[in-house]
Amino acid sequence: MEPKPTSGVLRRIRPLPGSYRYYPYATGTPSGNKHVREEVVQLGVDLSVSLAKSMFLLCDDIHTMLWFCFKLLKYTLPPSDPVSERLLRVVHYVYSKDIKPKNRACPDGGNSVQWELVRTTWKDFTDGIIILSRLVLRLRKKDCYFDDRLLSSAIAKYKQQVLKKLEDKLKSAKDVSELNGFERETVASNVSDLWKSLFDEEAGESTPEVVRSRIHSDLFQPISGDSCHGEIPALPVYPPYILGAEFAKQELREEVVQLGVELSVYVAESMFLLCDEIRSVLQFCSNLWRRVERDPDVGNPAGERLLRVIHHVYSRNIKPKNGVYRIGGKSVQWDLIRTTFEDFDAGMGDMHNLFLVLEVKGTWANGREYTSSVEEVLKKLGRKLRCAKDVSEANGFAREAMKSNILDMWQFLFDREKEEVAWTRKVRREEILSDLFPHLGEEDEEEAKQY
Numbered sequence: 001m002e003p004k005p006t007s008g009v010l011r012r013i014r015p016l017p018g019s020y021r022y023y024p025y026a027t028g029t030p031s032g033n034k035h036v037r038e039e040v041v042q043l044g045v046d047l048s049v050s051l052a053k054s055m056f057l058l059c060d061d062i063h064t065m066l067w068f069c070f071k072l073l074k075y076t077l078p079p080s081d082p083v084s085e086r087l088l089r090v091v092h093y094v095y096s097k098d099i100k101p102k103n104r105a106c107p108d109g110g111n112s113v114q115w116e117l118v119r120t121t122w123k124d125f126t127d128g129i130i131i132l133s134r135l136v137l138r139l140r141k142k143d144c145y146f147d148d149r150l151l152s153s154a155i156a157k158y159k160q161q162v163l164k165k166l167e168d169k170l171k172s173a174k175d176v177s178e179l180n181g182f183e184r185e186t187v188a189s190n191v192s193d194l195w196k197s198l199f200d201e202e203a204g205e206s207t208p209e210v211v212r213s214r215i216h217s218d219l220f221q222p223i224s225g226d227s228c229h230g231e232i233p234a235l236p237v238y239p240p241y242i243l244g245a246e247f248a249k250q251e252l253r254e255e256v257v258q259l260g261v262e263l264s265v266y267v268a269e270s271m272f273l274l275c276d277e278i279r280s281v282l283q284f285c286s287n288l289w290r291r292v293e294r295d296p297d298v299g300n301p302a303g304e305r306l307l308r309v310i311h312h313v314y315s316r317n318i319k320p321k322n323g324v325y326r327i328g329g330k331s332v333q334w335d336l337i338r339t340t341f342e343d344f345d346a347g348m349g350d351m352h353n354l355f356l357v358l359e360v361k362g363t364w365a366n367g368r369e370y371t372s373s374v375e376e377v378l379k380k381l382g383r384k385l386r387c388a389k390d391v392s393e394a395n396g397f398a399r400e401a402m403k404s405n406i407l408d409m410w411q412f413l414f415d416r417e418k419e420e421v422a423w424t425r426k427v428r429r430e431e432i433l434s435d436l437f438p439h440l441g442e443e444d445e446e447e448a449k450q451y
Contacts, residue, residue, distance in 0.1 A: 032120045033139065035200045038133050039155060043163070044083065044195040047128045048090040049188050050166040054118050054125075055091065056182035057173055060101045062111040066095075066223045067232050068118065076129045076237055079212055080436070082140075083133040088212065090191050090221045097190075098181055114173055119231065121169050127240040128162040134140060134243040136198060147368065153251050154243050158307065160241070252367045253414045256354045260302055260410045261346050264309040265403050266381045271310070272397035273333040273388055275318050280331035285310045286437055291345050293352050298360060301413055302351040304429065308409050311432045317396060333388055340384055346376035359414060367440060 051072075052335070058065035069091045077084040112118070136153060241247060267288065274280040288310070292303035331337070350370040357367050385392070 002024050005328070005377045008096045025210045026344065034230075035418070036148075036151060036155075037139055040132070040139060040385055041195045041198050043132055043135070043158060044198065045088060045188055045192045046163050047125075047132060047166075048087065048191045048195070049184060050121075050128075050163070050170060051087065051090065051125065052187045052191065053170050053177050053182050053184075054121060055094055055099060056177045057114040057118055057170070058101070058112040059180055060114070062222055064112040064115055065099070066220055069095075070223070071228075071232050071235065072122075072125055072129070079132055079216075081133050082136055083129055085196070085212070087129065088219075089194050093191065093194070093443060094187070095219060102181075115231075117173055120234070122235045123238070124162055124165045126237045127243060128158070128166070129160065131158055131240050131242045138243075143153055147248075149255075150243075150248055150251055154247070157242050182206050184262050188451070193417065197210070211212070249363075252371070253358060255335075255371055256351070256358070256367075257407075257410050257413055259354075259371060259378070260305060260351055261403060261406050262378050263351065263374065264306060264406045264410070265380075265399060266340075266378070266385060267306065267309060267344065268313045268402050268406070269385055269392050269397050269399070270337050271318060271394045273385070274331040274335075274337055275321060275395050277329045277331040278300055278318070279329055280334050280337075281314065282437055284337060285314070287341060288344055288348070289433075292348055298353075298355070298434070300352050302355050303312065303348060305410050306348060307429065307432055309406050311436055312405065312409065313402075314436060333391065337390055340381055343377050343380050343384075347374050347381075350374045350377070353426055355413070361404050 051069075055065055058068060073088055075080075079085070079088070086175065132152070135158075136150070137149070183380065190349070208310060242248075270284060271281050274284055289303070289307055292300050294300045294303070350373045354367055354370045354374075357363060357370065
């Protein structure tokens with residue numbers, strides 16, 4: 001079974017620095033992503049360097065080193081896979097040029113001093129090989145219009161969850177590897193030539209079987225007929241999460257949460273702009289809540305979070321100011337904020353649709369249409385509210401601090417284990433509404449409906 005990131009619980013999402021980042025959707029083409037291909041080639045080089053370093057750490061016992069490489073290459077991917085082929089050549093090159101000439105011992109049943117360290121890297125290497133293969137196969141498809149956003153996320157996670165883990169684990173034995181002859185820059189320069197052809201047209205066909213067999217025979221001849229290293233057969237190979245079956249859906253979930261946070265931040269900013277007249281704040285909030293769509297089965301979890309954000313901002317930041325509340329009064333910024341009603345309405349409608357697509361329909365294929373629409377809404381809101389930025393900040397609005405607080409209210413949107421039961425949600429919703437709008441009478445409600 002393919003591992004997931006903590007049973008549907010969203011990982012703590014990194015705050016977006018500055019403004020929200022917008023990415024093009026489905027802009028990837030074979031000719032238009034040269035920089036992405038170059039980055040994937042570099043991932044192959046970096047993975048190779050870590051593998052070479054492990055070989056140098058294990059080279060005090062050739063039996064251990066070769067069995068480790070043998071199982072890694074034989075059981076992780078088919079031998080004809082382009083990533084597997086290049087790693088075979090990397091291992092053969094490093095062994096033939098740097099390790100074999102030293103005539104190290106190869107006792108059957110021996111064990112390297114560094115085996116306990118290197119064995120901890122097994123999953124990182126197998127994950128790295130499989131994920132890199134997934135990246136290559138997607139990029140090699142000439143007719144594949146892939147989602148750059150997913151690809152960029154996969155590459156970023158690969159660097160953090162595979163390459164950095166390997167680097168952190170192996171650096172504790174840096175002195176040992178260097179003493180055994182490992183030189184990072186030299187190895188990287190030498191193996192890079194083996195990866196340069198990864199996306200070349202002529203590289204489309206795999207290495208002939210006879211060539212692979214010859215390399216394989218020359219490389220592993222010293223352990224031919226030996227019993228396998230005692231602990232290596234038990235090392236498992238599991239399919240990694242990155243670019244796996246659940247990856248696209250989970251990435252979209254995280255993206256939806258970020259969009260919800262960004263949309264809520266603009267709601268909060270609007271409340272700060274209106275806070276010179278409390279009645280305007282409440283009318284604005286009442287208008288937003290009243291227009292939230294609700295599904296008969298699941299309600300509107302995105303709308304519920306927006307309500308909690310409104311209550312949080314009002315209770316913590318607006319209400320303590322003891323601002324003016326005048327029947328018939330209007331905030332100085334009311335005419336500006338009323339131009340945003342349709343944008344907020346459209347944005348929350350698409351957020352609701354995204355939740356239905358992901359959680360009710362259980363798919364993600366149509367989600368990008370809605371995320372793109374929400375991004376357009378965010379751009380419009382940003383342009384409209386930019387002219388009053390000084391006013392909102394003078395009234396106490398601090399975007400980054402607000403974003404951090406709001407994230408806490410959105411991050412469990414798709415975690416059913418953390419979600420409250422329907423009755424609890426209803427009680428909490430009624431308490432919030434009672435606290436928010438106790439003074440908003442029928443006259444105010446009717447006036448708000450006009451907008």
